Amino acid sequence: MSSNSARSSRRLADYRQPDFLIPEMDLTFELAAEATRVTALMQLRQQTEGVPLVLDGQQLNLQSIAINGAELNPEDYQLTDDQLIIAKVPATFTLQITTEINPAANTALEGLYLANNVFCTQCEAEGFRRIMFYPDRPDVLTVYTTHIIADQSQHPYLLSNGNQIATEKLADGRTRVSWHDPFAKPCYLFALVAGNFDCISDSFRTQSGRDVSLQLFVDPGQRDKGHFAMAALKRAMRWDETRYKLEYDLDVYMVVAVDFFNMGAMENKGLNVFNSKYVLADDSSATDKDYFNIESIIGHEYFHNWTGNRVTCRDWFQLSLKEGLTVFRDQEFSADMASATLNRIDAVKLIRTAQFAEDAGPMAHPIRPEQVLEMNNFYTVTVYDKGAEVIRMLQTLLGKPGFQRGLACYLQRHDGQAVTCDDFVSAMEDANDTDLSQFRLWYSQAGTPAVTLRQHYDAEHTTLQLEVSQQHVATAGQPEKQALLIPLQLQLLSSDGRVDQQHLITLSKPTEQFTFTDVQSDPVVVWENFSAPVKLQQDYQLSQLLLIAEKASNGFARWDAMQVFWSNLIREHTLQPEAPLELPDALINVMRHWLQQPLPDKALTAELLTLPDFDTLAEQYLHIPVDAILSGLTKIKQQLVARLEQDLVNCYQLTGTTPYQYSEEAVGRRALRNRCLSYLALKPDSTEQLEQHYHQSDNMTDTLAAMAAAQDAGLPLIDTFAADFANKWQDNVLVMDKYFSLLASNPESEVFTSLTKLSTHPLFSWKNPNRVRALFGAFSMRNPKQFHRADGRGYRCLAEVVAKMDTINPQVAARLITPLLAWQRFNDQRRDHMLAELKLLATKANLSNDLYEKITKSLL
Ligand code: TRP
Ligand code: ZN
Numbered sequence: 001m002s003s004n005s006a007r008s009s010r011r012l013a014d015y016r017q018p019d020f021l022i023p024e025m026d027l028t029f030e031l032a033a034e035a036t037r038v039t040a041l042m043q044l045r046q047q048t049e050g051v052p053l054v055l056d057g058q059q060l061n062l063q064s065i066a067i068n069g070a071e072l073n074p075e076d077y078q079l080t081d082d083q084l085i086i087a088k089v090p091a092t093f094t095l096q097i098t099t100e101i102n103p104a105a106n107t108a109l110e111g112l113y114l115a116n117n118v119f120c121t122q123c124e125a126e127g128f129r130r131i132m133f134y135p136d137r138p139d140v141l142t143v144y145t146t147h148i149i150a151d152q153s154q155h156p157y158l159l160s161n162g163n164q165i166a167t168e169k170l171a172d173g174r175t176r177v178s179w180h181d182p183f184a185k186p187c188y189l190f191a192l193v194a195g196n197f198d199c200i201s202d203s204f205r206t207q208s209g210r211d212v213s214l215q216l217f218v219d220p221g222q223r224d225k226g227h228f229a230m231a232a233l234k235r236a237m238r239w240d241e242t243r244y245k246l247e248y249d250l251d252v253y254m255v256v257a258v259d260f261f262n263m264g265a266m267e268n269k270g271l272n273v274f275n276s277k278y279v280l281a282d283d284s285s286a287t288d289k290d291y292f293n294i295e296s297i298i299g300h301e302y303f304h305n306w307t308g309n310r311v312t313c314r315d316w317f318q319l320s321l322k323e324g325l326t327v328f329r330d331q332e333f334s335a336d337m338a339s340a341t342l343n344r345i346d347a348v349k350l351i352r353t354a355q356f357a358e359d360a361g362p363m364a365h366p367i368r369p370e371q372v373l374e375m376n377n378f379y380t381v382t383v384y385d386k387g388a389e390v391i392r393m394l395q396t397l398l399g400k401p402g403f404q405r406g407l408a409c410y411l412q413r414h415d416g417q418a419v420t421c422d423d424f425v426s427a428m429e430d431a432n433d434t435d436l437s438q439f440r441l442w443y444s445q446a447g448t449p450a451v452t453l454r455q456h457y458d459a460e461h462t463t464l465q466l467e468v469s470q471q472h473v474a475t476a477g478q479p480e481k482q483a484l485l486i487p488l489q490l491q492l493l494s495s496d497g498r499v500d501q502q503h504l505i506t507l508s509k510p511t512e513q514f515t516f517t518d519v520q521s522d523p524v525v526v527w528e529n530f531s532a533p534v535k536l537q538q539d540y541q542l543s544q545l546l547l548i549a550e551k552a553s554n555g556f557a558r559w560d561a562m563q564v565f566w567s568n569l570i571r572e573h574t575l576q577p578e579a580p581l582e583l584p585d586a587l588i589n590v591m592r593h594w595l596q597q598p599l600p601d602k603a604l605t606a607e608l609l610t611l612p613d614f615d616t617l618a619e620q621y622l623h624i625p626v627d628a629i630l631s632g633l634t635k636i637k638q639q640l641v642a643r644l645e646q647d648l649v650n651c652y653q654l655t656g657t658t659p660y661q662y663s664e665e666a667v668g669r670r671a672l673r674n675r676c677l678s679y680l681a682l683k684p685d686s687t688e689q690l691e692q693h694y695h696q697s698d699n700m701t702d703t704l705a706a707m708a709a710a711q712d713a714g715l716p717l718i719d720t721f722a723a724d725f726a727n728k729w730q731d732n733v734l735v736m737d738k739y740f741s742l743l744a745s746n747p748e749s750e751v752f753t754s755l756t757k758l759s760t761h762p763l764f765s766w767k768n769p770n771r772v773r774a775l776f777g778a779f780s781m782r783n784p785k786q787f788h789r790a791d792g793r794g795y796r797c798l799a800e801v802v803a804k805m806d807t808i809n810p811q812v813a814a815r816l817i818t819p820l821l822a823w824q825r826f827n828d829q830r831r832d833h834m835l836a837e838l839k840l841l842a843t844k845a846n847l848s849n850d851l852y853e854k855i856t857k858s859l860l
Contacts, residue, residue, distance in 0.1 A: 110122055212252065323379075362824075630784065
């Protein structure tokens, strides 16, 4: 972005229909590292009379333009930094444009780029304009025929969307492969990949009996690491048929794994492109979490075929239409594949850390933003994950069958169209004959509501009255708030922990009363499953929290009760950091019981024994007491080890190992065992046990657990482990990313030496987002102690990385800067240091739009 070009944001309110439609396009790519030629032949139809044709285009070398076969002269059009404008055009015409681009120089990884000798595209959100001149907006739907010309000895696989229709050897020795995608699509779903791969082939028979060919492309030599992803794809395809009656629609489904990628994966029609991190896995190199993520992201991209591709977004403000809905779908898929409780816990952790933080900071926006400067900045936890919570609330309110009917109505009504969030809600309304006008506010209102719940029990009449109120605070740029429609799923527990009654109550006013009859004793009111993305405030006694944690039938509620307990304890500690922090006997007894007799769901047991992390706790304060939170956590852990040592040892032994297997049972067992280990590492003589754990491990989960435990306990043993690990895994970049991340989360100040050293490691590259995130993303997000040093050294380190990355890959730079934006939430010293770094960055010449938007909002 040149410093003098205008930075203008776009507004949802300014949406206008496209002036031109392009029903069909024929595209030819002549691939060459530094000068790829792109020739497009399109059919255009004017929609608005007398308007000029305005096409988007950035960093393109225009070679020629012709209308209806007649070449244009330079005076017939106008070329700006990011547009091509042709003042006079006929009502219908063919337009032929040839451009030249430089994929080898493309380090932003948007548009067409060449990395690791693979040509690869990434067009969402607005990357297509870096490939050719085109109305780069999601409501222009086109049927593509794509020809790829390349030297096939260099790039054996030449792939694009749809079905392959021809292959031809050209006179000059090059090959031309042609593809046709019969489904009209917006250009953000276009994809091209050319490279040398190992291909895993399989097939899937759909419920209607069609055979779909499945192909998964991985780097040569990595074939064995692709089988899990392929199996996950078949599970996802079957699940969407079973749950939603949705079937795949093309004859071929391709997935390509590449190591240079800005995000997780991309749902291009028939040709998904994946970050290799979310495809490649085998039992020795992948963690349990890796396997989980692969299945979930494979599912996510597959589910987009209906929710995103067949029905797409009218404009980018509607992003949550496809992302919130598809995250919801992938969450439901994952919940059906393994522990629904654990999935819910993980989703809620993310909302309570990153999403609540976003809503409380300068980038706060509704799930349907109203104003955007750089669209890449709005692929957020708000749009994705709060968006999924909004969809989940619809399911809660309408019931599963009602939601199902609504989704079917939406897909049938809008198949082949580019639509809005309002269209989605309307389909839900129509299919259920209900009015969701107040619910729609969730789409336009930013911020996290606080809900307060007070109970009054009347023993004489055996009635319970709940007084529930919702409070809203102003968010960045949105001072006024209205009452929302908030579904609360509640259980009334009797004093022995039995579920006495279950109720779904729906708040619609600032304050409301709900009365329940036939309640035999003053119950403990339990919130089930986080039925709305709100902060629920209830006054619980310790005994009530322990009753829920021990006895509630809802696993999520049990975990949540423990979270509340720890949060309360830490809060007391922050008020009186010098006072002794004593854990109540009742709590120790409950925890001892779990260690002695783990629940059938061992993963849940592990979660029940896990303290909230720094970010979860930090989010509960307006001004974050960094030191008190950290010292509180340390003190609690020390006491837990001191008082539960023998039980931790026993539980560790009880959960002994068997050869690695990725199964729900084994994942839970490892989680519990490694949780015990992380506590036991804190006792004085833990070296031997850690060594044994490390050396006996046959899998990455256990190995990393030993390393993390040693590092967090401050043991020199970590150096021995690290050296051994690096030696063993030096040829596997994805595993070495874990090594980078681990060392970057070292809570001691040596971490700065490691960061410097690792950033010149032969495997490190500033051009590869996975490497940069592994090292510096881990440092800024998983090392609160060193990142939030009072002397500002952590902030300095991140700001330097952000400045450097902005010249290479603005999208990655803008994601990395996030933790610095929240300066208002810290005390004087830290706040001053953060501000100084932001102000310094703001003065940088040629700041990208990505960084500019975030920094200016934060400094406002
Ligand atoms: N649509 C993609 C998904 O949800 C994510 C995505 C958006 C993306 N922009 C991107 C992926 C840029 C890679 C690069 O899965
Ligand atoms: Zn998505």
